[in-house]
Amino acid sequence: MLGRKERGQLELFITGSLRQLVPGDHILARVDRVLDLSWLHDEVADLYCTDNGRPGIDPEVAVRLMLAGLLLGIVHDRKLMREAQVNLAIRWFIGYGLHEALPDHSSLTRIRQRWGAERFRRIFERTVRACVAAKIAAGEIVHVDASLIRADVSWESLAVRHVEAVSRANSGADEEAVKRGRQSGRYKKVCLTDPDATMATNGRNRRLEPAYKQHAVVDDVRGVVLDVEVTTGEVNEGQVILERLDAAAATTGKAITTATADAGYAYGKVYGGLERRGIDPVIPAKAEPIKSPVPLRRFRYDARHDIAKCPRGKVLRPGRQIKHGRFFHSRARDCSRCSMASLCLSKGRLNKAIVISDDHPALLRARRRRERWSEEDQRLYRRHRWRSEGFHGEAKTWHGLARAVRRGLQNMRIQAFLTATVVNLKRLAVALLRLLCRLQGALQRLGCPRGVDAIAHSRGLHFAA
Numbered sequence: 001m002l003g004r005k006e007r008g009q010l011e012l013f014i015t016g017s018l019r020q021l022v023p024g025d026h027i028l029a030r031v032d033r034v035l036d037l038s039w040l041h042d043e044v045a046d047l048y049c050t051d052n053g054r055p056g057i058d059p060e061v062a063v064r065l066m067l068a069g070l071l072l073g074i075v076h077d078r079k080l081m082r083e084a085q086v087n088l089a090i091r092w093f094i095g096y097g098l099h100e101a102l103p104d105h106s107s108l109t110r111i112r113q114r115w116g117a118e119r120f121r122r123i124f125e126r127t128v129r130a131c132v133a134a135k136i137a138a139g140e141i142v143h144v145d146a147s148l149i150r151a152d153v154s155w156e157s158l159a160v161r162h163v164e165a166v167s168r169a170n171s172g173a174d175e176e177a178v179k180r181g182r183q184s185g186r187y188k189k190v191c192l193t194d195p196d197a198t199m200a201t202n203g204r205n206r207r208l209e210p211a212y213k214q215h216a217v218v219d220d221v222r223g224v225v226l227d228v229e230v231t232t233g234e235v236n237e238g239q240v241i242l243e244r245l246d247a248a249a250a251t252t253g254k255a256i257t258t259a260t261a262d263a264g265y266a267y268g269k270v271y272g273g274l275e276r277r278g279i280d281p282v283i284p285a286k287a288e289p290i291k292s293p294v295p296l297r298r299f300r301y302d303a304r305h306d307i308a309k310c311p312r313g314k315v316l317r318p319g320r321q322i323k324h325g326r327f328f329h330s331r332a333r334d335c336s337r338c339s340m341a342s343l344c345l346s347k348g349r350l351n352k353a354i355v356i357s358d359d360h361p362a363l364l365r366a367r368r369r370r371e372r373w374s375e376e377d378q379r380l381y382r383r384h385r386w387r388s389e390g391f392h393g394e395a396k397t398w399h400g401l402a403r404a405v406r407r408g409l410q411n412m413r414i415q416a417f418l419t420a421t422v423v424n425l426k427r428l429a430v431a432l433l434r435l436l437c438r439l440q441g442a443l444q445r446l447g448c449p450r451g452v453d454a455i456a457h458s459r460g461l462h463f464a465a
C-alpha cells in the first residue's frame with residue numbers, strides 16, 4: 001500500500017535524552033565517550049570575574065562547540081551555529097535541549113581572544129597524556145614533519161615592501177642597490193591583511209604563497225599527535241625540530257629514542273642536537289651540494305687534532321668563530337705551489353678558507369650511515385611517510401586545516417591545537433571501541449557484573465588525564 005507521511009504535525013512532548021536520537025556510531029557519540037572537560041572550569045576561572053557581570057557562556061560548551069565543528073569539518077563559527085540550530089547531535093554534544101537558544105557565534109570569537117593560544121595548548125596536551133595513559137602512545141619512536149597552511153588572505157593584499165616601492169618610483173635608482181636589497185630579503189612581498197603570514201613554498205616548481213607552517217611530532221604506535229606548533233611560513237624546519245622534540249618529551253614524560261624526519265631536516269646542527277639528546281636520527285642525509293670545482297666534501301676534517309686537510313694533503317687550521325661553525329685557513333705558501341690553485345682558490349685569493357660547522361662530524365656520520373641504511377631504518381622511514389604526512393593529510397582533508405580560518409599567528413595556533421585535539425580524541429575513541437569489542441565477548445562468557453564502560457575507564461581510556 002502506498003504510504004503518505006503527514007507533515008507539519010506539532011510535537012507536544014519529547015521525553016528522554018536527545019542521546020536516544022543520535023546513532024551510536026555517530027562521530028560525536030563516539031568522541032563523547034572519551035571526552036571529559038569537567039576540569040576546564042578551574043583551568044579558566046582566573047579569566048572571569050567572580051562576583052560581577054553577566055554569566056558568560058559555559059567554557060565546556062564553548063570547547064565542545066569548537067570540537068564538534070572541527071569533527072564535522074565545519075570551521076567557520078557562523079556556519080557552525082547555523083548547523084547547530086538544526087543538528088540534534090551537536091545540540092546533544094554541547095548539552096543543549098531542543099528549545100534552548102544557542103550562544104551567538106561572536107561568543108566563540110571572544111572566548112578565543114580571552115583565553116589565548118596557551119589555554120588551548122593545555123587542552124591539547126591533556127589529550128596527549130590521556131593517550132599515553134591509555135597506552136596508545138609510547139612517546140619513544142616519533143615522526144617529525146612540517147606542512148604549509150595557506151593564510152586566509154587574497155592575492156590583492158600582497159605588496160612589496162616599502163623600500164622596493166620607493167626604488168621603483170625613482171626609476172633612475174641605483175640598480176646595484178636594488179639587487180643588493182633583493183638578496184638581503186628587503187624586497188620580499190608582505191601581506192597587508194595578515195602580516196604574520198609570510199611567503200613560502202613547499203616545492204621548487206610551485207609558486208610562493210602567504211602561509212603559516214605547522215610543525216608536528218607524531219607517535220609511531222597509533223599516530224597520536226604528541227606536539228604541534230605553528231610558525232610563519234618562512235621558518236625553516238631545522239630551526240624548530242629540537243625544541244619541538246623537547247616539548248613532546250616533556251608532555252609525555254617519556255624519553256624519545258628514535259626520531260624520523262625527511263631530508264628537509266638534514267642539517268649538521270640537527271644531527272648533532274639529536275645525538276646530544278641520545279636520540280637516534282633516521283633522517284636521510286643529503287649529498288653535499290657541488291658549488292665549486294673543489295667542493296667542501298673533498299676537505300677532510302680531523303676532529304682529533306681539530307684540523308682540516310685539503311685534497312693535496314695540506315693542513316687548514318681553525319680561525320674565526322661564526323654563528324654555526326668556524327673558518328679553517330690554508331697557508332698561502334702551500335697554495336702558491338699547488339697545481340690545483342686555479343680551480344680551488346677564489347679570484348684574487350692567496351689561500352683557501354672553508355667553514356666547518358660545529359656539528360660537522362655528526363653530519364659526516366649521518367652521510368656515511370645513509371649509504372648503508374639497515375632494514376629497520378628503511379622500515380621506520382616508510383612509517384614516517386604515512387604517520388606524519390598522514391596526520392597532516394587527515395587534518396587538512398577532514399578538519400579544515402588546508403587553509404587558515406582566521407588571521408594572525410595566535411589564531412592560527414588555536415586552530416592547530418584544536419585540530420590536533422580532535423585527531424587525538426578520534427584515536428582515543430577508536431582505541432576504546434577496539435577494547436569494548438574485545439571485552440564484549442569475554443564479559444558475556446564470564447558473566448562479569450561490571451559493565452564494559454567501567455572496565456574501559458579503569459584501563460585509562462578516558463580523556464580526564
Ligand code: SF4
Nearest residue numbers: 310335338341344352
Ligand atoms: S690550493 Fe691550497 S687548499 Fe687548495 S688544494 Fe691546493 S694546497 Fe690545498
